[in-house]
Amino acid sequence: MITVVAKNTVKEGKLEEFKSLAERLIKETLKEKGCIDYSLYEDSKNKNIITFIEKWEDMIVLKAHFKAPHFEEIVPQFKDMTEGGDINIYNKIK
Amino acid sequence: MITVVAKNTVKEGKLEEFKSLAERLIKETLKEKGCIDYSLYEDSKNKNIITFIEKWEDMIVLKAHFKAPHFEEIVPQFKDMTEGGDINIYNKIK
Numbered sequence: 001m002i003t004v005v006a007k008n009t010v011k012e013g014k015l016e017e018f019k020s021l022a023e024r025l026i027k028e029t030l031k032e033k034g035c036i037d038y039s040l041y042e043d044s045k046n047k048n049i050i051t052f053i054e055k056w057e058d059m060i061v062l063k064a065h066f067k068a069p070h071f072e073e074i075v076p077q078f079k080d081m082t083e084g085g086d087i088n089i090y091n092k093i094k
Numbered sequence: 095m096i097t098v099v100a101k102n103t104v105k106e107g108k109l110e111e112f113k114s115l116a117e118r119l120i121k122e123t124l125k126e127k128g129c130i131d132y133s134l135y136e137d138s139k140n141k142n143i144i145t146f147i148e149k150w151e152d153m154i155v156l157k158a159h160f161k162a163p164h165f166e167e168i169v170p171q172f173k174d175m176t177e178g179g180d181i182n183i184y185n186k187i188k
Contacts, residue, residue: 003135003147005099007182019187026188041097041184044153051184053097053147059138088101090135090145093113094120 001036002062003090004054011048014081018050021074021081028070029054034061062089095130096156097184098148105142108175112144115168115175122164123148128155156183 010018022040029038036055043049056062065071104112116134123132130149137143150156159165 002138005101005145005147007099023188039186040188042187044096044183044185049182050187051099051182053099053184088143088145089138090147091138092133093136093144094117094134 001092002056002059003092004052004056004062004087005090006052006054006085006087008050008052008078008082008085009048010050010081011083015048015050018078018081021077022050022052025070025074029065029068032061032065032068034058035065095186096150096153097186098146098150098156098181099184100146100148100179100181102144102172102176102179103142104144104175105177109142109144112172112175115171116144116146119164119168123159123162126155126159126162128152129159153183 008018019040026038026040029035034057036057038052038054041051041053043051056065102112113134120132120134123129128151130151132146132148135145135147137145150159
């Protein structure tokens with residue numbers, strides 16, 4: 001299983017727009033083959049830090065996700081709404 | 095439920111020592127009241143990025159964890175083994 005942590009710092013004034021798009025992305029992504037979990041989290045101290053934590057069966061389905069129509073439509077739109085972020089693709093070791 | 099993502103960049107040559115200590119921390123922490131999950135992940139592209147992803151019942155049990163004897167003994171030792179990292183405490187919103 002693969003775990004993805006995709007952390008975003010959302011610009012002031014863009015939070016509602018970001019969350020609304022994220023909600024659409026989640027709805028479509030949960031229908032994808034091999035998607036075990038795809039959830040959205042808010043930092044408890046800074047509401048502008050919004051993070052996806054995702055579980056995928058393997059790298060094959062994750063790579064397919066990066067080419068899914070809803071991913072290609074929605075994810076590029078996040079760029080203008082964020083001022084930073086990073087993504088890590090993890091394997092569980094313990 | 096609270097989700098914690100604690101990301102560490104481990105110094106070259108310190109990886110085995112870090113993982114061994116992390117294993118002890120995991121073993122003790124899983125016995126704590128209110129700990130739902132406490133797992134260790136390795137970045138798929140950079141093996142020096144080692145991240146704890148944790149699930150806790152609420153902030154009360156998480157705050158108790160920060161004062162647990164094994165936390166107070168082990169976590170300060172991580173400092174000399176890492177060259178960066180960050181911790182986020184999240185609430186699930188979607």
